[in-house]
Amino acid sequence: MSLLDRLEQLKQRLSTRPQFKRPQSQRAPSRDPYVFQIGFDFGTSYSKCVIRDRDKAFVFSFDLQGKTEFLLSSSILYRDGFFSTNTANQLYPEHGLWYIKMALVELAHRNFSAPVLERFNKAAGAAPGSIKLQNFVLSAALFYLSRALGKIRSFILMRYPDYGKHERDDMFVTMAIPVSNMADRETETLFLRLLKKAWAMACTDSPMAESASWKEMASLIAKPAPALRECKVYPEVSANIQVFLHSPASPGRTTNIYLVTDIGAGTVGQCCFTFYNRDREEDKLNYLSAQVFDLGSSVIDQLCARDYGHDVEYWRKQKENGSEDKHLHRVLDHVSLVLSNNFAAVSLKELTDHLYRGNGLSPDNTVCRLCYILFSGGGDMDHPYHTAILNGLRRKMGLPIREVMDGSYTEQWESRIINVQKPGDLELPKGCESWMKRLLVAYGLSFYDLPGNRFPDETAIVQNRG
Secondary structure, three states: OOHHHHHHHHHHHHHHOOOOOOOHHHOOOOOOOOEEEEEEEOOOOEEEEEEEEOOEEEEOOEEEOOEEEOOEEOOEEEEOOEEEEOOOOOOOOOOEEOOHHHHHHHHHOOOOOOHHHHHHHHHHOOOOOOHHHHHHHHHHHHHHHHHHHHHHHHHHHHHOOOOOOOOOOEEEEEEEEOHHHHOOHHHHHHHHHHHHHHHHHHOOOOOOOOEEEHHHHHHHHHOOOOOOOOEEEEEHHHHHOHHHHOOOOOOOOEEEEEEEEEEOOOOEEEEEEEEEOOOOOOOEEEEEEEEEEOOOHHHHHHHHHHHHOOOHHHHHHHHHOOOOOHHHHHHHHHHHHHHHHHHHHHHHHHHHHOOOOEOOEOHHHHHHHHEEEEEEOOOOOHHHHHHHHHHHHHHHHOOOEEEEOOEEEEOOHHHHEOOOOOOOOEEOOOOOHHHHHHHHHHHHHOOOOOOEEEOOOOOOOOOOOO
Protein backbone atom coordinates (compact mmCIF):
# COMPACT_ATOMS: atom_id res chain seq x y z
CA MET A 1 0.00 0.00 0.00
CA SER A 2 1.35 3.37 -0.96
CA LEU A 3 1.84 6.20 1.55
CA LEU A 4 -0.96 8.17 -0.11
CA ASP A 5 -3.41 5.24 0.33
CA ARG A 6 -2.45 4.83 3.97
CA LEU A 7 -3.12 8.55 4.70
CA GLU A 8 -6.51 8.35 3.01
CA GLN A 9 -7.44 5.27 5.09
CA LEU A 10 -6.43 7.04 8.31
CA LYS A 11 -8.52 10.06 7.35
CA GLN A 12 -11.63 7.86 6.87
CA ARG A 13 -11.12 6.12 10.23
CA LEU A 14 -10.86 9.44 12.06
CA SER A 15 -13.95 10.79 10.36
CA THR A 16 -16.06 7.88 11.65
CA ARG A 17 -14.72 8.01 15.25
CA PRO A 18 -17.32 9.22 17.81
CA GLN A 19 -16.71 12.88 18.65
CA PHE A 20 -16.03 13.82 22.30
CA LYS A 21 -18.50 16.34 23.68
CA ARG A 22 -17.41 18.50 26.60
CA PRO A 23 -19.92 18.43 29.47
CA GLN A 24 -22.14 21.52 29.54
CA SER A 25 -20.53 22.81 32.74
CA GLN A 26 -17.06 22.65 31.17
CA ARG A 27 -17.84 24.32 27.87
CA ALA A 28 -16.12 27.60 27.21
CA PRO A 29 -18.61 30.50 27.40
CA SER A 30 -19.88 31.76 24.06
CA ARG A 31 -19.03 35.35 25.03
CA ASP A 32 -15.63 37.06 24.92
CA PRO A 33 -13.85 37.31 28.27
CA TYR A 34 -14.51 40.34 30.44
CA VAL A 35 -11.39 42.43 30.96
CA PHE A 36 -12.38 45.28 33.25
CA GLN A 37 -9.99 48.19 33.74
CA ILE A 38 -10.87 50.08 36.92
CA GLY A 39 -9.79 53.72 37.02
CA PHE A 40 -9.76 54.73 40.69
CA ASP A 41 -9.28 58.40 41.49
CA PHE A 42 -8.30 58.41 45.17
CA GLY A 43 -9.42 61.93 46.03
CA THR A 44 -8.66 64.17 48.97
CA SER A 45 -12.34 64.61 49.89
CA TYR A 46 -14.16 62.25 47.55
CA SER A 47 -13.02 59.34 45.38
CA LYS A 48 -14.39 58.57 41.91
CA CYS A 49 -14.24 55.51 39.69
CA VAL A 50 -14.75 54.73 36.00
CA ILE A 51 -14.72 51.14 34.75
CA ARG A 52 -13.88 50.18 31.16
CA ASP A 53 -14.97 47.09 29.30
CA ARG A 54 -13.07 47.31 25.99
CA ASP A 55 -14.52 50.24 24.01
CA LYS A 56 -17.15 51.30 26.56
CA ALA A 57 -16.81 52.84 30.01
CA PHE A 58 -19.28 53.33 32.84
CA VAL A 59 -19.28 55.07 36.23
CA PHE A 60 -19.26 53.43 39.63
CA SER A 61 -22.33 54.70 41.46
CA PHE A 62 -24.41 53.74 44.47
CA ASP A 63 -27.70 54.59 46.10
CA LEU A 64 -27.61 57.12 48.92
CA GLN A 65 -30.97 57.78 50.52
CA GLY A 66 -32.80 57.21 47.23
CA LYS A 67 -30.39 59.28 45.14
CA THR A 68 -27.78 57.98 42.68
CA GLU A 69 -24.35 59.10 43.94
CA PHE A 70 -20.91 58.76 42.39
CA LEU A 71 -18.77 60.67 44.88
CA LEU A 72 -17.52 58.26 47.54
CA SER A 73 -16.33 60.09 50.65
CA SER A 74 -12.61 59.62 51.25
CA SER A 75 -13.14 59.83 55.01
CA ILE A 76 -13.71 57.06 57.53
CA LEU A 77 -14.67 56.94 61.21
CA TYR A 78 -12.43 56.01 64.13
CA ARG A 79 -13.58 55.41 67.67
CA ASP A 80 -12.48 53.22 70.59
CA GLY A 81 -9.80 51.44 68.56
CA PHE A 82 -12.02 50.61 65.57
CA PHE A 83 -12.21 51.99 62.05
CA SER A 84 -15.60 52.01 60.32
CA THR A 85 -16.95 53.11 56.97
CA ASN A 86 -18.58 56.49 56.51
CA THR A 87 -22.00 55.14 55.52
CA ALA A 88 -23.53 58.62 55.54
CA ASN A 89 -20.89 59.65 52.94
CA GLN A 90 -20.25 62.92 54.78
CA LEU A 91 -17.26 65.13 54.09
CA TYR A 92 -16.53 65.92 57.75
CA PRO A 93 -18.27 63.23 59.85
CA GLU A 94 -18.25 63.13 63.64
CA HIS A 95 -15.30 61.01 64.85
CA GLY A 96 -14.03 61.21 61.29
CA LEU A 97 -10.58 60.87 59.75
CA TRP A 98 -10.39 62.88 56.55
CA TYR A 99 -7.69 63.93 54.07
CA ILE A 100 -6.18 60.44 54.28
CA LYS A 101 -4.42 60.85 50.93
CA MET A 102 -2.75 64.08 52.05
CA ALA A 103 -1.70 62.41 55.30
CA LEU A 104 -0.04 59.62 53.30
CA VAL A 105 1.87 62.12 51.17
CA GLU A 106 3.14 63.99 54.25
CA LEU A 107 4.09 60.67 55.80
CA ALA A 108 6.09 59.68 52.72
CA HIS A 109 7.84 63.04 52.76
CA ARG A 110 8.48 62.68 56.51
CA ASN A 111 6.84 66.05 57.02
CA PHE A 112 5.50 65.10 60.43
CA SER A 113 4.64 68.67 61.46
CA ALA A 114 2.11 69.06 58.62
CA PRO A 115 -1.26 70.37 59.90
CA VAL A 116 -3.14 67.56 58.14
CA LEU A 117 -1.52 65.03 60.51
CA GLU A 118 -2.72 66.75 63.69
CA ARG A 119 -6.10 65.00 63.62
CA PHE A 120 -4.38 61.63 63.18
CA ASN A 121 -1.98 62.36 66.05
CA LYS A 122 -4.90 63.14 68.32
CA ALA A 123 -7.02 60.15 67.29
CA ALA A 124 -4.13 57.71 67.72
CA GLY A 125 -2.82 59.31 70.90
CA ALA A 126 0.55 59.36 69.19
CA ALA A 127 3.46 61.78 69.14
CA PRO A 128 4.20 63.50 65.81
CA GLY A 129 6.53 61.38 63.69
CA SER A 130 6.32 58.36 65.97
CA ILE A 131 6.12 54.79 64.70
CA LYS A 132 2.70 54.60 66.31
CA LEU A 133 1.47 57.57 64.28
CA GLN A 134 2.87 56.19 61.02
CA ASN A 135 1.25 52.81 61.65
CA PHE A 136 -2.07 54.49 62.41
CA VAL A 137 -2.12 56.50 59.15
CA LEU A 138 -1.19 53.45 57.08
CA SER A 139 -3.82 51.33 58.84
CA ALA A 140 -6.51 53.97 58.24
CA ALA A 141 -5.53 54.21 54.57
CA LEU A 142 -5.62 50.44 54.11
CA PHE A 143 -9.03 50.22 55.74
CA TYR A 144 -10.41 52.96 53.48
CA LEU A 145 -8.92 51.66 50.24
CA SER A 146 -9.91 48.04 50.85
CA ARG A 147 -13.54 48.99 51.58
CA ALA A 148 -13.76 51.43 48.67
CA LEU A 149 -12.33 48.92 46.19
CA GLY A 150 -14.55 46.22 47.67
CA LYS A 151 -17.63 48.34 46.94
CA ILE A 152 -16.46 48.93 43.38
CA ARG A 153 -15.78 45.25 42.76
CA SER A 154 -19.21 44.31 44.17
CA PHE A 155 -20.79 46.91 41.88
CA ILE A 156 -19.16 45.26 38.85
CA LEU A 157 -20.21 41.77 39.95
CA MET A 158 -23.82 42.90 40.38
CA ARG A 159 -23.79 44.42 36.89
CA TYR A 160 -22.09 41.35 35.38
CA PRO A 161 -23.25 38.34 37.44
CA ASP A 162 -21.60 35.88 35.02
CA TYR A 163 -18.15 37.31 35.71
CA GLY A 164 -15.74 34.46 36.40
CA LYS A 165 -17.53 31.95 34.17
CA HIS A 166 -14.90 32.50 31.48
CA GLU A 167 -11.42 31.35 32.46
CA ARG A 168 -9.93 34.55 31.04
CA ASP A 169 -12.20 37.01 32.84
CA ASP A 170 -10.06 39.55 34.66
CA MET A 171 -10.00 42.90 36.46
CA PHE A 172 -7.24 45.47 36.67
CA VAL A 173 -7.05 48.61 38.79
CA THR A 174 -5.06 51.80 38.28
CA MET A 175 -5.00 54.40 41.05
CA ALA A 176 -4.05 58.06 40.69
CA ILE A 177 -1.43 59.85 42.76
CA PRO A 178 -0.16 63.47 42.51
CA VAL A 179 2.40 63.92 39.74
CA SER A 180 5.07 65.65 41.79
CA ASN A 181 4.92 62.72 44.18
CA MET A 182 4.94 60.18 41.35
CA ALA A 183 8.48 61.25 40.53
CA ASP A 184 9.33 60.54 44.16
CA ARG A 185 9.85 56.77 44.12
CA GLU A 186 9.30 56.43 47.87
CA THR A 187 5.81 57.93 47.58
CA GLU A 188 5.05 55.87 44.50
CA THR A 189 6.11 52.70 46.32
CA LEU A 190 4.00 53.55 49.36
CA PHE A 191 0.82 54.13 47.34
CA LEU A 192 1.38 51.04 45.19
CA ARG A 193 2.04 48.83 48.22
CA LEU A 194 -1.21 49.98 49.86
CA LEU A 195 -3.14 49.51 46.61
CA LYS A 196 -1.93 45.92 46.22
CA LYS A 197 -2.85 45.02 49.78
CA ALA A 198 -6.25 46.70 49.51
CA TRP A 199 -7.06 45.03 46.19
CA ALA A 200 -6.10 41.61 47.54
CA MET A 201 -8.52 42.19 50.42
CA ALA A 202 -11.25 43.43 48.06
CA CYS A 203 -11.01 40.29 45.93
CA THR A 204 -12.01 37.87 48.68
CA ASP A 205 -15.29 36.01 48.13
CA SER A 206 -16.94 37.04 51.40
CA PRO A 207 -17.99 40.70 51.86
CA MET A 208 -15.76 42.76 54.11
CA ALA A 209 -17.01 43.97 57.47
CA GLU A 210 -17.99 47.62 57.78
CA SER A 211 -15.60 47.97 60.71
CA ALA A 212 -12.22 46.60 61.74
CA SER A 213 -9.87 47.18 64.62
CA TRP A 214 -6.67 49.18 64.34
CA LYS A 215 -4.89 46.05 65.60
CA GLU A 216 -6.27 43.99 62.70
CA MET A 217 -5.26 46.59 60.11
CA ALA A 218 -1.83 46.99 61.69
CA SER A 219 -1.17 43.25 61.36
CA LEU A 220 -1.98 43.47 57.64
CA ILE A 221 0.26 46.51 57.22
CA ALA A 222 3.15 44.50 58.68
CA LYS A 223 2.84 41.79 56.04
CA PRO A 224 4.58 42.06 52.63
CA ALA A 225 2.46 43.35 49.77
CA PRO A 226 1.30 40.64 47.35
CA ALA A 227 2.87 40.61 43.89
CA LEU A 228 -0.20 41.58 41.90
CA ARG A 229 0.15 42.40 38.21
CA GLU A 230 -3.40 43.80 38.29
CA CYS A 231 -2.37 46.94 40.21
CA LYS A 232 -0.52 50.07 39.15
CA VAL A 233 -0.40 53.77 39.98
CA TYR A 234 -0.34 56.67 37.52
CA PRO A 235 -0.06 60.49 37.77
CA GLU A 236 -3.33 62.35 38.27
CA VAL A 237 -2.53 65.01 35.70
CA SER A 238 -1.49 62.44 33.09
CA ALA A 239 -4.83 60.72 33.56
CA ASN A 240 -6.57 64.08 33.43
CA ILE A 241 -5.38 64.82 29.90
CA GLN A 242 -6.50 61.49 28.41
CA VAL A 243 -10.03 62.70 27.71
CA PHE A 244 -8.53 65.46 25.57
CA LEU A 245 -5.93 63.27 23.87
CA HIS A 246 -8.66 60.80 22.86
CA SER A 247 -11.08 63.49 21.69
CA PRO A 248 -11.64 64.80 18.14
CA ALA A 249 -10.28 68.16 19.34
CA SER A 250 -6.81 66.73 19.98
CA PRO A 251 -4.18 67.56 17.34
CA GLY A 252 -2.41 64.27 18.11
CA ARG A 253 1.36 64.32 18.49
CA THR A 254 2.28 67.97 18.71
CA THR A 255 4.80 70.39 20.12
CA ASN A 256 2.00 72.29 21.87
CA ILE A 257 2.57 72.87 25.57
CA TYR A 258 -0.39 72.01 27.78
CA LEU A 259 -0.77 73.72 31.14
CA VAL A 260 -3.12 71.68 33.32
CA THR A 261 -4.46 72.93 36.64
CA ASP A 262 -6.37 70.30 38.60
CA ILE A 263 -8.19 71.74 41.61
CA GLY A 264 -8.98 69.26 44.35
CA ALA A 265 -10.20 69.70 47.87
CA GLY A 266 -6.75 69.81 49.47
CA THR A 267 -4.35 70.70 46.70
CA VAL A 268 -3.94 72.32 43.31
CA GLY A 269 -1.96 69.99 41.07
CA GLN A 270 -0.32 71.77 38.19
CA CYS A 271 1.87 70.67 35.34
CA CYS A 272 3.09 71.64 31.88
CA PHE A 273 3.88 68.97 29.31
CA THR A 274 4.10 68.10 25.66
CA PHE A 275 2.83 64.95 24.01
CA TYR A 276 4.86 63.74 21.07
CA ASN A 277 6.69 60.83 19.50
CA ARG A 278 10.39 61.63 19.39
CA ASP A 279 12.82 59.64 17.26
CA ARG A 280 10.13 56.99 16.71
CA GLU A 281 9.99 56.16 20.40
CA GLU A 282 6.75 55.19 22.11
CA ASP A 283 4.35 57.98 22.95
CA LYS A 284 5.34 59.87 26.09
CA LEU A 285 4.00 62.68 28.20
CA ASN A 286 7.05 64.90 28.62
CA TYR A 287 6.73 67.03 31.74
CA LEU A 288 8.40 70.41 31.71
CA SER A 289 6.99 71.43 35.08
CA ALA A 290 5.11 69.65 37.86
CA GLN A 291 4.00 71.20 41.14
CA VAL A 292 1.44 70.65 43.87
CA PHE A 293 0.26 73.65 45.89
CA ASP A 294 -1.67 73.35 49.17
CA LEU A 295 -4.40 75.68 47.93
CA GLY A 296 -7.31 73.34 47.18
CA SER A 297 -10.91 74.42 47.58
CA SER A 298 -11.18 73.22 51.19
CA VAL A 299 -8.41 75.67 52.12
CA ILE A 300 -10.89 78.45 51.39
CA ASP A 301 -13.32 76.99 53.95
CA GLN A 302 -10.56 76.52 56.54
CA LEU A 303 -9.22 80.07 56.19
CA CYS A 304 -12.73 81.53 56.49
CA ALA A 305 -13.43 79.45 59.61
CA ARG A 306 -10.09 80.40 61.16
CA ASP A 307 -10.43 84.13 60.55
CA TYR A 308 -14.19 84.78 60.66
CA GLY A 309 -15.82 82.11 62.82
CA HIS A 310 -18.42 79.43 61.98
CA ASP A 311 -17.27 75.95 60.99
CA VAL A 312 -15.84 74.74 57.68
CA GLU A 313 -19.16 73.22 56.59
CA TYR A 314 -20.85 76.62 56.87
CA TRP A 315 -18.23 78.24 54.65
CA ARG A 316 -18.27 75.36 52.18
CA LYS A 317 -21.97 75.95 51.60
CA GLN A 318 -21.45 79.71 51.33
CA LYS A 319 -18.73 79.16 48.74
CA GLU A 320 -20.66 76.62 46.66
CA ASN A 321 -23.82 78.74 46.72
CA GLY A 322 -21.94 81.75 45.33
CA SER A 323 -22.41 83.89 48.42
CA GLU A 324 -21.48 87.57 48.24
CA ASP A 325 -20.19 87.52 51.83
CA LYS A 326 -17.36 90.06 52.01
CA HIS A 327 -15.27 87.83 54.28
CA LEU A 328 -15.51 84.94 51.82
CA HIS A 329 -14.47 87.17 48.93
CA ARG A 330 -11.57 88.53 50.91
CA VAL A 331 -10.29 84.95 51.27
CA LEU A 332 -10.97 84.19 47.59
CA ASP A 333 -8.89 87.21 46.59
CA HIS A 334 -6.10 86.10 48.93
CA VAL A 335 -6.01 82.53 47.58
CA SER A 336 -6.02 83.84 44.00
CA LEU A 337 -3.08 86.15 44.69
CA VAL A 338 -1.03 83.47 46.49
CA LEU A 339 -1.64 80.91 43.74
CA SER A 340 -0.88 83.44 41.00
CA ASN A 341 2.43 84.36 42.65
CA ASN A 342 3.40 80.71 43.23
CA PHE A 343 2.44 79.78 39.69
CA ALA A 344 4.54 82.59 38.21
CA ALA A 345 7.53 82.12 40.52
CA VAL A 346 7.64 78.30 40.55
CA SER A 347 5.70 76.63 37.72
CA LEU A 348 6.50 79.13 34.99
CA LYS A 349 10.12 79.38 36.05
CA GLU A 350 10.52 75.60 35.90
CA LEU A 351 8.77 75.55 32.53
CA THR A 352 10.95 78.23 30.94
CA ASP A 353 14.10 76.60 32.35
CA HIS A 354 13.21 73.53 30.27
CA LEU A 355 12.69 75.36 26.97
CA TYR A 356 15.23 76.05 24.24
CA ARG A 357 16.99 79.39 24.26
CA GLY A 358 18.99 80.71 21.32
CA ASN A 359 18.92 81.27 17.54
CA GLY A 360 16.30 83.96 17.91
CA LEU A 361 14.09 81.85 20.19
CA SER A 362 13.24 82.62 23.78
CA PRO A 363 11.32 80.52 26.33
CA ASP A 364 8.79 83.32 26.88
CA ASN A 365 8.07 83.51 23.15
CA THR A 366 7.69 79.72 22.97
CA VAL A 367 5.15 79.77 25.79
CA CYS A 368 3.18 82.58 24.16
CA ARG A 369 3.07 80.69 20.85
CA LEU A 370 2.48 77.13 22.02
CA CYS A 371 0.83 77.09 25.46
CA TYR A 372 -2.79 75.95 25.92
CA ILE A 373 -4.71 75.77 29.20
CA LEU A 374 -6.95 73.16 30.83
CA PHE A 375 -8.78 73.34 34.16
CA SER A 376 -10.30 70.36 35.93
CA GLY A 377 -11.18 68.92 39.30
CA GLY A 378 -14.10 69.01 41.67
CA GLY A 379 -12.91 72.26 43.25
CA ASP A 380 -12.62 74.18 39.98
CA MET A 381 -13.91 77.76 40.23
CA ASP A 382 -13.49 80.78 37.98
CA HIS A 383 -12.35 82.80 40.99
CA PRO A 384 -9.89 82.23 42.58
CA TYR A 385 -8.37 79.59 40.25
CA HIS A 386 -8.89 80.75 36.66
CA THR A 387 -8.14 84.33 37.57
CA ALA A 388 -4.92 83.27 39.35
CA ILE A 389 -3.53 81.39 36.33
CA LEU A 390 -4.59 83.90 33.69
CA ASN A 391 -3.25 86.86 35.70
CA GLY A 392 0.02 85.01 36.32
CA LEU A 393 0.47 84.35 32.60
CA ARG A 394 -0.29 87.95 31.65
CA ARG A 395 2.06 89.33 34.28
CA LYS A 396 4.94 86.95 33.56
CA MET A 397 4.58 86.22 29.83
CA GLY A 398 2.49 88.96 28.29
CA LEU A 399 -0.17 87.95 25.77
CA PRO A 400 -0.30 84.77 23.68
CA ILE A 401 0.68 84.93 20.02
CA ARG A 402 -1.35 83.34 17.21
CA GLU A 403 0.56 82.71 14.02
CA VAL A 404 -1.31 82.86 10.72
CA MET A 405 -0.36 82.72 7.06
CA ASP A 406 0.24 86.47 6.72
CA GLY A 407 1.95 87.06 10.07
CA SER A 408 0.95 86.90 13.70
CA TYR A 409 -1.17 88.75 16.23
CA THR A 410 -1.76 88.75 19.98
CA GLU A 411 -4.91 87.47 21.67
CA GLN A 412 -6.13 86.91 25.21
CA TRP A 413 -5.21 83.92 27.36
CA GLU A 414 -8.92 83.19 27.78
CA SER A 415 -8.95 82.08 24.12
CA ARG A 416 -6.35 79.40 24.92
CA ILE A 417 -8.57 77.58 27.43
CA ILE A 418 -9.58 74.15 26.14
CA ASN A 419 -13.07 73.03 27.14
CA VAL A 420 -13.23 69.25 27.20
CA GLN A 421 -16.49 67.64 26.10
CA LYS A 422 -18.03 64.44 27.45
CA PRO A 423 -16.38 61.48 25.67
CA GLY A 424 -18.66 59.38 23.48
CA ASP A 425 -17.60 56.07 25.02
CA LEU A 426 -18.60 56.99 28.58
CA GLU A 427 -22.02 55.94 29.83
CA LEU A 428 -23.48 58.42 32.31
CA PRO A 429 -26.80 58.00 34.10
CA LYS A 430 -29.54 60.14 32.60
CA GLY A 431 -29.40 63.72 33.80
CA CYS A 432 -25.90 63.35 35.24
CA GLU A 433 -23.86 65.17 32.58
CA SER A 434 -22.64 67.56 35.31
CA TRP A 435 -20.54 64.72 36.75
CA MET A 436 -17.98 64.92 33.95
CA LYS A 437 -15.66 67.57 35.36
CA ARG A 438 -15.06 65.45 38.46
CA LEU A 439 -14.60 62.24 36.47
CA LEU A 440 -11.75 63.29 34.18
CA VAL A 441 -9.01 61.58 36.21
CA ALA A 442 -10.98 58.37 36.76
CA TYR A 443 -11.92 58.27 33.08
CA GLY A 444 -8.29 58.67 32.02
CA LEU A 445 -7.22 55.89 34.37
CA SER A 446 -9.73 53.53 32.77
CA PHE A 447 -7.68 53.11 29.58
CA TYR A 448 -5.80 49.84 29.23
CA ASP A 449 -2.65 51.35 27.73
CA LEU A 450 -1.55 54.70 29.12
CA PRO A 451 1.42 56.65 27.77
CA GLY A 452 4.65 56.68 29.72
CA ASN A 453 5.94 59.75 31.52
CA ARG A 454 9.16 61.70 31.59
CA PHE A 455 9.31 63.91 34.63
CA PRO A 456 11.00 67.32 34.82
CA ASP A 457 14.24 65.87 36.14
CA GLU A 458 14.49 63.49 33.18
CA THR A 459 12.73 65.38 30.39
CA ALA A 460 14.28 65.06 26.95
CA ILE A 461 13.74 68.70 26.02
CA VAL A 462 17.05 70.38 25.11
CA GLN A 463 18.11 72.97 27.62
CA ASN A 464 20.31 75.90 26.75
CA ARG A 465 20.95 78.48 29.41
CA GLY A 466 23.37 80.50 27.33
